[in-house]
Amino acid sequence: MQLLDLRNDGIDIQEKVPLSKYTFTKTGGPAEFLAFPKNIDQLEKLVQVTRENNIPLTVIGNASNLIIRDGGIDGLVVILTKMNQITVNGTEVTAEAGARIIDTAFTAAKAALSGMEFAAGIPGSVGGGVFMNAGAYGGETQEVVKTVNVMTKDGEFKTYSNEEMKFSYRHSLVQENGDIVLSATFELKKGEKDQILDEMNYLNALRRYKQPLEYPSCGSVFKRPKGHFVGPMIIKAGLQGKQIGGAQDSTKHAGFIVNKGGATATDYLDLIHLIQKVIKEKYDIDLHTEVRIIGKSENN
Structure with a gap:
């Protein structure tokens, strides 16, 4: 076939x-x-x-x-965005890989389940969130995942426990073995619905205030080096606002690169490489990307 x-x-x-x-x-x-x-x-x-x-x-x-x-x-x-079913069973929420993390967090909140408040503004999918152990505002996916259902490259189905997923900062087992996340079950705790929603709305307001949501972007570009914050380093290096083609290091949040109009992926990557080069020269720190970069260069 x-x-x-x-x-x-x-x-x-x-x-x-x-x-x-x-x-x-x-x-x-x-x-x-x-x-x-x-x-x-x-x-x-x-x-x-x-x-x-x-x-x-x-x-x-x-x-x-x-x-x-x-x-x-x-x-x-x-x-996988059409595979987006979310179900609640007691204190557990199970979401298919294509469901948005935001929708999963709000489904939990409406069921008076606490634990996913940190994820209220994460725009990725559940599969992507599990893949990279997504986090925000002091919380990470690994803190609430109970089990993850996957399909291997050979078409076999497996279920991993939280421990088997080898979660660490922006890392999980499926980055290593190429398994496809099908769904995840989150173990949460009973809470006060209004209190949970208030916290989520507060974090979303904070996100709108701090992040350049008015422009297309890939979110936070770089992983945080131990003992350092990326944004302040970029600012001190004089790179905030730096623009290559249509890609600009955000004037609102230096850890973001935004599409100011007509940007190409090459513009993004050239700006990423410039920032990495300058930060290495000034601070002897290697910045590693949090954003996933895939595909072929245009001249391949």
Whole structure:
């Protein structure tokens, strides 16, 4: 069976689609093939066909903390945002990989469940949040994950415990082994609904005040080096406001790079490399990217 034959099974598969339509930076080259599975059965068929036909497979979620190079991605790109069911069972909330973390946090809050308040403003998907152990305002995904359901590259299904996920700062097991996150179950605690929502609304107001949400961006670009804060270093190095093409180090929050209009992924990457170079020269500190960078360069 060939990939496009799966359209007969009702799977949404498109060809030569600019991924800039889906990334939060509004940049990125085309996907050779792009699919939006609605459930695990459809995803399983896509994985099987790509494996049997040696087609490269790339799985992404909400593309909020992602830079896709201007040359795009060969093979099949799978976007999981249609797999977005969220259910509540007692003090547990289970969300499919394509569900937004924000929606999961608010579903928990409306059920008077506390623990995900920190995630109220994280725009990524649950799968992406688990993949990179997303965090904000002192909280991290690892603190609330009970189990994670995955599909391996060979099409096998597994369930990992929190301990088996090897969570650390912006890291998890699935970054190492290439498993596809299908869903995650979060263990929360009973709380006061109004109190939980108040905390979430406060954190979102803080986020709007501090972060350049008025422009497309990939969120926080760099991991925090131990003992240092990235934003102040960038400011002291005189790089805040620095612009290459349409990409600018934000004048509102120096840890963000925004698309001021017409930016390419190459603009983003050139600015990232410049910041890394200058920070290394001035402070002898290696800045590592938190944002995930994938795809081909335009001249490949």
